[in-house]
Amino acid sequence: MIVQKSFTLAHFDSMPANLLEEMLLLIKTNIPNGEGTRELLFKSKFILTELLTNAIKHANTHEVKLNIEIKDGMVKFEKKDHGNPLILPEVKNDQFENAIIVTADVMHTLYAVEKDGVAYFYCHENTVPFIDTENDFPEHFGLLIITKATDEFSYHYDSETNLNTFTATVSI
């Protein structure tokens, strides 16, 4: 069985609670109820919200299409908007060969690997962090949350149509 539903959001300043509940209910009613259900819903909740937050904060757009698809033991979240493209920094690191370092701090190294025009995000946990006012402790967690909550998270920018597409998948 394939379940697919699109949601178009416009003129919002955060994820509307009732819409988030509707999205989570769609997922809950279309996955087998088991031990992993709570964790899947927990991840879905934060993936959906952070995809939307990303559009407002970074793409600077308030019009977004969110698509949820459930099939083949996976939940796929796709966010499309025509806001500002995500500019990945040109930072490399010998530890992560062929990867672009997106952010690096005492907690995590978030990096991306590009393949066929699509950037795939990955995360490496650094040694146990110690926070002080001298270090570069992060205050931005959106991409990190999605990367750590998903089995695969990617970004594609179509320059001809100015379309940003973020795709996040979680196994059921």
Next chain:
Amino acid sequence: MIDIIKNQDDYLLVDVKIQEANMANADTFKSEIIAMLDLYHKKIVLTLHHVNYIDSTFLGALVAALKHAISLKLDIALVGLNKDIRDLLILIRLDKVFKIYDSFSDATKEN
């Protein structure tokens, strides 16, 4: 948005009175809690019993407040987190930097 519900010699118990802690109210929260740290110069035990949901922007504000507290040689401890919020903090390892307690009495035991 935040209220002092107990003012002790060595800490403040502060209630976050919102249900949705998100980008719409993160800046206000950050300003209020930093002002509170500057004014009282005490450790803050922050109760999140009312908060159903938290997003990355609000987490950023919490971390900024913690950094400010540390710069004043103070601290911010968290209590009353629901399971989703606690799991989110664990997911991105913020449980390594915030002291998280199950109850207010646990949070103030070492004071």
